[in-house]
Amino acid sequence: MNIALPALIAFLLLLPGFIFRTRLKRSERTSLDFSPFGQVVAEAVLWSLMAHLAWLALSAVVFGQRFAPLVLMELLSSAPSIQADATAAVAAGFGWIAAYFVSLFLASFALPTLARLIISRYRLDRSTARLGPFFRFHDAPWYYLLTGADFKQEDAPDFIIVSAVVEIAKEAVLYVGVLDEFFVNAEGQLDRMVLQGVSRRPMVADKPGPDAPDASDSERFYEVDGDSFVLRYSETITLNVQYVKITEEQGAP
Incomplete structure (x- = not known):
C-alpha cells in the first residue's frame, strides 16, 4: 500500500494556499508563526480552494483541458493498481499539468505580494477605513505605530x-x-x-x-x-x- 503518493498530492494541492497566506500577511514575527494551527490550516485550505477554482477555469480556456475528479480520487487511493492507472493518465497530460502547477505557484507568490503593495499604497488597511478590519495586518502593530499608516493619504x-x-x-x-x-x-x-x-x-x-x-x-x-x-x-x-x-x-x- 503506497501512502507516499497521496501525501505528495495533498501537499501539492494545499501548497498554493500556504504560499498565498505567507505572502499576503505583514507579520513582524519571523521566528515562528504562533497562530492557532486550526486557523493556519483553515486559511490555507480556503486560499487553496479559491486558487484552484480560478486556475481550473483559466486552464479550461488557455489549455483546453478540464479537471477530471476521478483521476484525482484514484491518485489519492491506497490501492497500487488504481494508483498505477491514475499515474498513467497523469503522464499522458503531464505537459499541461506541470504548466498548471508551476503557473499556480508563481501566481500564489506574485499576486498576494502585489495585493499587499496596493493595500499599503492606498492605505486600505487604516483603522478608520471602511474595509480596514478586513485588509488590516493584525500581526504588525509596530508598523502602524511607527509609519503613520493609519492616517489618510492627505493627512499622512x-x-x-x-x-x-x-x-x-x-x-x-x-x-x-x-x-x-x-x-x-x-x-x-x-x-x-x-x-x-x-x-x-x-x-x-x-x-x-x-x-x-x-x-x-x-x-x-x-x-x-x-x-x-x-x-x-x-x-x-x-x-x-x-x-x-x-x-x-x-x-x-
Whole structure:
C-alpha cells in the first residue's frame, strides 16, 4: 500500500494556499508563526480552494483541458493498481499539468505580494477605513505605530518625532529625534530605531513650572553629534511618538 503518493498530492494541492497566506500577511514575527494551527490550516485550505477554482477555469480556456475528479480520487487511493492507472493518465497530460502547477505557484507568490503593495499604497488597511478590519495586518502593530499608516493619504505625517527616556548611570535622560527607520527582532518585538537630528537632556532639566523662570529648549537640550543615532528599545523606559504634518499658514506670502 503506497501512502507516499497521496501525501505528495495533498501537499501539492494545499501548497498554493500556504504560499498565498505567507505572502499576503505583514507579520513582524519571523521566528515562528504562533497562530492557532486550526486557523493556519483553515486559511490555507480556503486560499487553496479559491486558487484552484480560478486556475481550473483559466486552464479550461488557455489549455483546453478540464479537471477530471476521478483521476484525482484514484491518485489519492491506497490501492497500487488504481494508483498505477491514475499515474498513467497523469503522464499522458503531464505537459499541461506541470504548466498548471508551476503557473499556480508563481501566481500564489506574485499576486498576494502585489495585493499587499496596493493595500499599503492606498492605505486600505487604516483603522478608520471602511474595509480596514478586513485588509488590516493584525500581526504588525509596530508598523502602524511607527509609519503613520493609519492616517489618510492627505493627512499622512511628513515625519515622525520619537522621544525616549533612557537610564544612564542611574539618571533618566530624554532623547528626541526624527525617526528614520526601525527594526523588529525575530519575536516581533521592536529591536532598535534609527534617529536623525537627535538632542538629549537629563530629566531633571524638565520644563520649568509656571512660577519658575522660563528656559528655552536650546538651553535645556544639547545636540548629539553624528548622522544616525541608534536607540535600542530594550534600553528605553518610556517611548513617545509624535506625528508631524507640515502645512502652509493661511495668508503666507
